[in-house]
Every structure is written in structure tokens, then in C-alpha cells.
Amino acid sequence: MTARFISLEGIDGAGKSTHLAWLTHWLHIHDIQHTVTREPGGTPLGEKLRTLLLNEPMHLETEALLMFAARREHLDKVIQPSLASGKWVVSDRFTDASFAYQGGGRGLNDHKLSELEQWIGGIQPDLTLLFDVPLAVSQARMANSRQLDRFEQEASDFHARVRAAYLARAQAQPHRFRVVDASRDLSAIQAELEQIMKAFVA
């Protein structure tokens, strides 16, 4: 089986971390070698950029450029070598997050983001799991977080725009997106993930 690239997406508070843990366990029990990584970050340089991105106020284009700079490094040092060696890649966020947050959330032109995407090779995941929750669910979950980063601190209309941008992308690219209603019970979500993964490896 060729190594596949899977990304997980969703607004802050969608429960991605829990589902990432479920997915890595599923790959493990199915004997699928994989690398788990995240964005922004995933490399030593990328993690330094992550600290800046999550904490320092900056121009929105600087933010987008640094997201893609970290991604370029991530592709070169982690994603491409892993896939080339036959290991699957599971990334907690990828380019769709830039379209959702810098594009939808902050209002950066999609055309500029597409140019950056092409600039770093136009690579897209084979499967993108979009964990979707209504704003109220995400806000309630964030209210319990200890320390909120620069994105989590944004007002609810920012998160509403991020969610809408994610859903629009999922609708435009149904071949790789699976939208999972993550406001349900964990058991219902995991049953759906099981179906999605069975179909994906079939």
C-alpha cells in the first residue's frame, strides 16, 4: 500500500487532539507505520516559528508567510521523507488551516494563499478529516482551557468565519474531505471514523 497523507482540521475546541489519538491508535492496530506531526511546527525550526505565530502580534501577511515557511520546512524534513520511506503521515493541521484562519478568519485574499500553496509545491493530503462543531460548543470547550493562544483569543465572529471557510473548502473538494460532526458523543464520532478509515484503506 502506498503511504498516504492524512490531515486533521477544525476550529479551536473541535476536539481534534482526542480524534488524533484515536486515529493513531487505529493505524497502530492495523499495522500501518506512520509519523504523527503538527502545524505550525513539526520540525525544530517550525516549532520556533510556532511559538512566534501563537504569541507575537504581526501583520496578517507576515503570519501567512511564516505559516508557509514553517510548512515548507515541514514538507522537506518530515512529510516528504516519511512518505518516501513508506510511512503514512498524520498531520494535526495543514494548508487548509491557512485558508480557514488567514483567509476566512483574517480576510487574506485566497488568491495569495493559493500562490503560496503552489510556491511550496501544491501538495495536498489524500484525506482531510474536518471536525466540525457549532461555535457554542467550541467556545464552551475553550472557556475551560488554561491559556489561550493568539488565535483562540479571537472573538467568536473570527471563529465563525474560520468554520465557514473550512466548510466551503470541504464542499469544494469532496474527493479528499470528510466532514465529521464532532458535537456528538465520542462513540458516535469514533464509529464514523472507523467507517471512513475502512473505506479509505479499501
Ligand code: TYD
Ligand atoms: P492548534 O492546532 O489548535 O493546537 P493546540 O491544539 O495545541 O492549540 O493550534 C494552532 C493554531 O494555529 C490554531 O489556532 C490555528 C492556527 N493556524 C493558522 O492560523 N494557520 C495555519 O496555517 C495553521 C497550520 C494553524
